[in-house]
Every structure is written in structure tokens, then in C-alpha cells.
Amino acid sequence: MKNGDGVKYRMTKQKRVILEVLKNTKSHPTADWVYDKVRKKIPNISLGTVYRNLNILKNQGEILELSYGKGFSRFDGNASMHYHFTCEHCGRILDIETPEFIEMEREVAKQMGVKVARHRLEFYGSCPDCMTD
Amino acid sequence: MKNGDGVKYRMTKQKRVILEVLKNTKSHPTADWVYDKVRKKIPNISLGTVYRNLNILKNQGEILELSYGKGFSRFDGNASMHYHFTCEHCGRILDIETPEFIEMEREVAKQMGVKVARHRLEFYGSCPDCMTD
DNA sequence: CTACCTGCAAACTTTTTGCAGCCCA
């Protein structure tokens, strides 16, 4: 992979706009959604460039990549640690403001004899708009 | 999709062997690994059949599908609720025997005004064999 | 018998990559 460890990243128009799009949405968009949105400002940008920059931004710690089922990722312009709630009706993904549940890591480390570096926690259910069922 | 709601599932040799393979491993294999393993017993089985049956077994609640990053799923012959620990060195996935942390669901439901149906929790770090670093 | 299931192969989806020219630092 290019842009490995000791490589200096450059700022380009493409990267700036991609980051802008991600920072200005609360949705947790797919690469394709970002592509569509960015094309409004840079009509001839290619999907490959979007993917390349999403990976760079992720490596730089500017954004988060959230892998959900099968073949697709979503991206989050908010890189600080937070959990997510997915509405199983409308598909919306909401940020959760709860502080991290770190005690769980200690518990698992002790019980399994492993070293826990991090965890990922996802909640699923119905969002306020979809609770009428 | 075939095999929808009211459809009766049949037991076939293929499905039986696939389930056997999954119940007899503690690894959390990919579809491809299952395919290789099953081919030792049914040499001319097709990958499509493996995928079809993995989906059926998942819908029947016999196995779990675990989606990790990018383009691939892993399957777990242990369908009872449990968390997973992934070793970031060797890639091994271990089952965690901790009871479910259900209080978190209540906490999130109250704070966000949502209805939480379930959650998924994944731990990452170093397993006992890889802790020498 | 008859629906469901199978093998095969082609299609699909999402993401990655090779290349030649471009442009940021």
C-alpha cells in the first residue's frame, strides 16, 4: 500500500472537500454518498480518489470508518470515541453521548488472560421517529 | 430472495455437512474456509451452495454471522449470545464467556429516547500467545 | 409429485490498483 508509515501526506483540493463534506454531516455516509456530494463541487473527481482519501483521512485519525454487514463501510467525520445506535427501521445511525464503558475491558482482560486495547460497541433498535410500532 | 418467510426448509446432505463443520470448530471461519473444509466430504459442492446454506442456517438461528471490516463475514457455530475478542496480531477470534452487559442498553435507551433491541460488542487486543511484545 | 435445492457460471457490489500525466510543498 502506498502512503505507508513514513510518508508525508499532502493537502489537495479533493482531500479538503471530502473532509469538509464529512465534517458537515451528521449522517454516517457510505463512500458512494460522499462521492456524489463531493462531485457537486468537483464534478470530475473519481470514485477511486474518494476511496484513497477516505483511507488516508482514516490513517491520519481525522475520521472513523465503521464497518457494518456485508460489503460496505460508513464514515464518520467525528473521530472522537463514541458509540453508535442504528435504527433497524429507517437505517439511520445516531451518535451516542455516553462516556466509554471502560470497566468492561478490565473485566474481559482478567477473565480471558488477554490484553485489551479497545472495543467497539453498537446498539440496534428503534429511533424516536420509528417507535410507533 | 428465495426461502423467505413461509417457506419450509429441507435438510440436505450439503446443509448437514456445513452445519457439522461449523459446530466442530472453535475458529470463526470465513465462508471460503467452510467451503474448503466441506469439499473434503462433498468434493463437488459449489461455493454458491455454501453461501446459500450459511444464509439459511443464519435465518434459522442455528449459526451467527459476524461481519468484520470490508468485504467479509465470519460464521460462528455457537448461536448463543456471547461477545468476541479479536487478536490484532494473529487474527484469532476468541469467544468471551462474560454474561451480557444489559444495563448499558437501558442507559442508552433512557439517554437517547430510543428503544434498544440488542447490541454488539467486540474487543480487540493481544491474545495470550501474542502478548510477548 | 412438486417445491425446494444443487452445481455451474455469470453477474453484482464495494473497494483497490496500475498507469501516465498533474501539482503541492
Add this chain to the structure above:
DNA sequence: TGGGCTGCAAAAAGTTTGCAGGTAG
């Protein structure tokens, strides 16, 4: 100026699907 970055298009990788014949119940 040089080494990363770009657009384009082709390729990868994982999964799904259409079809015609096979088989469980």
C-alpha cells in the same frame, strides 16, 4: 523539481443469482 496525488479503467474480492436438472418429503 520530485514524489505524492489524480482520473480513468480494469481488476480484486466477496457474495448473489438465473437456469436447468436433481432430490427430499
